[in-house]
Amino acid sequence: MRQPVTESERTHGAAGARIAARLRDAILSGEYAPGARIRQEDLADLHGASRLPVRDALRMLEAEGLVTVRANAGAWVSTLTLADFEELYLLRERVEPLLLGFSAPLLSEEAIDRLDGLALAMEASSDVEEFLVLDREFHLSGYAAARTSVLGDFVTQLWNRTQHYRRAFTRVFRDEGDRSAHHDHHLIVGALRRRDAEEAERVLAIHIRRTRLELERHPEVFTIGG
Amino acid sequence: MRQPVTESERTHGAAGARIAARLRDAILSGEYAPGARIRQEDLADLHGASRLPVRDALRMLEAEGLVTVRANAGAWVSTLTLADFEELYLLRERVEPLLLGFSAPLLSEEAIDRLDGLALAMEASSDVEEFLVLDREFHLSGYAAARTSVLGDFVTQLWNRTQHYRRAFTRVFRDEGDRSAHHDHHLIVGALRRRDAEEAERVLAIHIRRTRLELERHPEVFTIGG
DNA sequence: TAGTCACTGATTGCATCCAAAATCAAGCCG
DNA sequence: CGGCTTGATTTTGGATGCAATCAGTGACTA
Numbered sequence: 001m002r003q004p005v006t007e008s009e010r011t012h013g014a015a016g017a018r019i020a021a022r023l024r025d026a027i028l029s030g031e032y033a034p035g036a037r038i039r040q041e042d043l044a045d046l047h048g049a050s051r052l053p054v055r056d057a058l059r060m061l062e063a064e065g066l067v068t069v070r071a072n073a074g075a076w077v078s079t080l081t082l083a084d085f086e087e088l089y090l091l092r093e094r095v096e097p098l099l100l101g102f103s104a105p106l107l108s109e110e111a112i113d114r115l116d117g118l119a120l121a122m123e124a125s126s127d128v129e130e131f132l133v134l135d136r137e138f139h140l141s142g143y144a145a146a147r148t149s150v151l152g153d154f155v156t157q158l159w160n161r162t163q164h165y166r167r168a169f170t171r172v173f174r175d176e177g178d179r180s181a182h183h184d185h186h187l188i189v190g191a192l193r194r195r196d197a198e199e200a201e202r203v204l205a206i207h208i209r210r211t212r213l214e215l216e217r218h219p220e221v222f223t224i225g226g
Numbered sequence: 227m228r229q230p231v232t233e234s235e236r237t238h239g240a241a242g243a244r245i246a247a248r249l250r251d252a253i254l255s256g257e258y259a260p261g262a263r264i265r266q267e268d269l270a271d272l273h274g275a276s277r278l279p280v281r282d283a284l285r286m287l288e289a290e291g292l293v294t295v296r297a298n299a300g301a302w303v304s305t306l307t308l309a310d311f312e313e314l315y316l317l318r319e320r321v322e323p324l325l326l327g328f329s330a331p332l333l334s335e336e337a338i339d340r341l342d343g344l345a346l347a348m349e350a351s352s353d354v355e356e357f358l359v360l361d362r363e364f365h366l367s368g369y370a371a372a373r374t375s376v377l378g379d380f381v382t383q384l385w386n387r388t389q390h391y392r393r394a395f396t397r398v399f400r401d402e403g404d405r406s407a408h409h410d411h412h413l414i415v416g417a418l419r420r421r422d423a424e425e426a427e428r429v430l431a432i433h434i435r436r437t438r439l440e441l442e443r444h445p446e447v448f449t450i451g452g
Numbered sequence: 453t454a455g456t457c458a459c460t461g462a463t464t465g466c467a468t469c470c471a472a473a474a475t476c477a478a479g480c481c482g
Numbered sequence: 483c484g485g486c487t488t489g490a491t492t493t494t495g496g497a498t499g500c501a502a503t504c505a506g507t508g509a510c511t512a
Contacts, residue, residue, distance in 0.1 A: 063289030072473045094320040276497045298503045
């Protein structure tokens with residue numbers, strides 16, 4: 001009856017974890033589109049391994065919601081309906097402020113400076129892909145100081161699941177010249193700097209909600225993979 | 227580029243899923259204690275299968291948080307620290323009311339009658355194990371009408387992860403003659419019957435928070451597995 | 453005597469092979 | 483001519499065997 005030491009260790013076989021990491025990046029970068037078929041043997045050949053660690057990798061990504069597996073049929077990159085997306089954003093709206101509450105008091109001044117820089121860089125950025133990277137970096141860095149065992153990973157998974165769809169509708173919203181997102185970001189940084197975690201959480205919740213509501217006016221975004 | 231039909235299908239190999247289901251039940255029923263070692267070959271022999279579907283099962287349960295796997299070392303039934311438990315209850319406090327909000331308007335009158343019956347049965351129950359079953363049934367039945375794709379499963383996982391520790395401290399709290407939990411249950415049923423979802427959500431949040439706060443006064447419960 | 457190192461046993465991880473299930477296309481029947 | 487059934491192909495699922503890694507024990511040295 002020996003205890004597993006700590007959560008943060010490599011929990012899986014090296015090969016399986018490597019393949020999972022690369023496939024995850026490929027999906028998040030848009031290399032694999034939602035709905036795309038994933039064949040085990042292709043991945044095995046690509047990584048010079050057998051199909052067994054590939055199966056492990058697929059199960060890991062399935063657990064993260066990035067991949068959908070059907071018995072005796074195969075694996076596909078997960079797709080979201082509009083309802084799914086709204087559900088995930090309702091979750092984000094409730095969970096991310098909680099995580100920020102854990103992180104806020106532990107953020108160093110330097111970390112807050114970096115968040116400020118990211119917010120400014122986002123405003124200056126004109127490239128959608130760059131904006132997506134900066135936005136993700138801004139939010140996840142804001143949570144990075146939190147010492148949680150499940151919350152942090154869960155939030156990252158929520159971001160990963162919605163990544164491709166964020167890409168799709170960011171192209172629409174940015175052209176509309178919506179400035180409120182940038183405004184929110186600066187409000188959050190300001191609250192964090194004043195060590196007013198409650199205010200930061202409040203603005204974050206509104207920030208996430210705003211995106212969801214805007215999306216409801218652009219349901220055509222969800223004609224992507226389905 | 228063919229779509230996976232629907233979420234609710236068997237997504238895994240039959241053998242792996244069967245083993246996972248039985249192991250899950252064994253863990254939830256307390257047959258395996260937190261911190262207990264799980265050997266692949268034992269499970270394989272027990273189910274008359276090879277170690278391969280067993281590994282699949284372990285990965286599934288790891289994804290659900292019930293099992294902790296370390297590379298080249300083995301699998302253990304997950305243990306929780308007091309901080310972990312509080313984190314999970316903070317999550318429940320935010321997520322379960324959201325799920326109840328999805329379910330409430332879709333609950334039939336018969337379903338609400340059943341909830342009422344469960345609440346009464348809990349009050350009458352003197353056996354801890356029976357109480358745990360009824361409590362779980364009460365809550366999860368209350369959410370059962372929700373047509374969600376991730377929220378419902380997530381909440382079930384939160385319940386499963388905390389199951390063993392609920393068992394441990396329920397023995398303590400019940401002896402103290404705390405009646406507020408029963409009071410909450412009836413308030414929730416009443417609100418549901420009046421189709422006042424907001425009130426039901428509010429009471430549910432308080433109900434979950436109360437348990438967390440009570441637990442903070444009994445940290446000795448967490449001397450269980452580690 | 454306490455700390456370190458090497459060795460042994462046990463357990464997991466991966467590769468190969470075979471079986472089972474689903475997909476897809478062609479042929480058949482209504 | 484369209485829908486259904488049937489068969490071949492493709493792809494996944496599982497069993498066995500071997501290699502790699504880790505835990506635990508004992509002896510050796512300072």
